[in-house]
Amino acid sequence: MKAIVNISLKAGVLDSQGKAVHHALDALKFEGVNDVRVGKQIVLNLAQTEKEKALAEVTEMCESLLANTVIEDYEIELIS
Amino acid sequence: MKAIVNISLKAGVLDSQGKAVHHALDALKFEGVNDVRVGKQIVLNLAQTEKEKALAEVTEMCESLLANTVIEDYEIELIS
Numbered sequence: 001m002k003a004i005v006n007i008s009l010k011a012g013v014l015d016s017q018g019k020a021v022h023h024a025l026d027a028l029k030f031e032g033v034n035d036v037r038v039g040k041q042i043v044l045n046l047a048q049t050e051k052e053k054a055l056a057e058v059t060e061m062c063e064s065l066l067a068n069t070v071i072e073d074y075e076i077e078l079i080s
Numbered sequence: 081m082k083a084i085v086n087i088s089l090k091a092g093v094l095d096s097q098g099k100a101v102h103h104a105l106d107a108l109k110f111e112g113v114n115d116v117r118v119g120k121q122i123v124l125n126l127a128q129t130e131k132e133k134a135l136a137e138v139t140e141m142c143e144s145l146l147a148n149t150v151i152e153d154y155e156i157e158l159i160s
Contacts (some may be wrong), residue, residue: 021122025147030137032127039121041086044102047112057110062099065104 003058004077008039082159083138088119
């Protein structure tokens with residue numbers, strides 16, 4: 001089973017990487033960009049085949065390692 | 081319109097960040113993880129409302145700035 005974890009900074013947390021990308025897009029004359037946020041996407045290939053167990057495992061991985069839950073949100077998508 | 085750009089290393093390109101995460105998960109006794117790949121997710125808030133034009137714009141952004149197309153693949157998802 002494949003798990004896709006999207007990790008993004010919480011709303012209100014300064015996203016300096018996003019600001020830098022926004023600035024670079026402006027410099028390259030791309031207009032009409034209101035906001036840019038940069039996050040991480042982690043793709044895990046799991047041996048687990050049961051969806052519920054996989055979700056529980058990946059949630060624990062996010063809480064303990066993958067995401068900094070003080071400043072980041074995470075979303076888990078499972079593809080069997 | 082919101083554009084979500086997922087950027088990942090091409091298959092075959094060494095993903096050292098993914099290897100490090102995999103190693104850390106092993107150290108934390110998470111079993112049954114076969115592979116980990118780490119990519120970027122860039123969320124753009126665009127003024128453009130037409131889907132076709134937005135896709136063309138974001139594709140150009142990816143080619144010229146957001147992705148290194150030599151070693152990275154990108155996927156664009158548009159949400160109106």
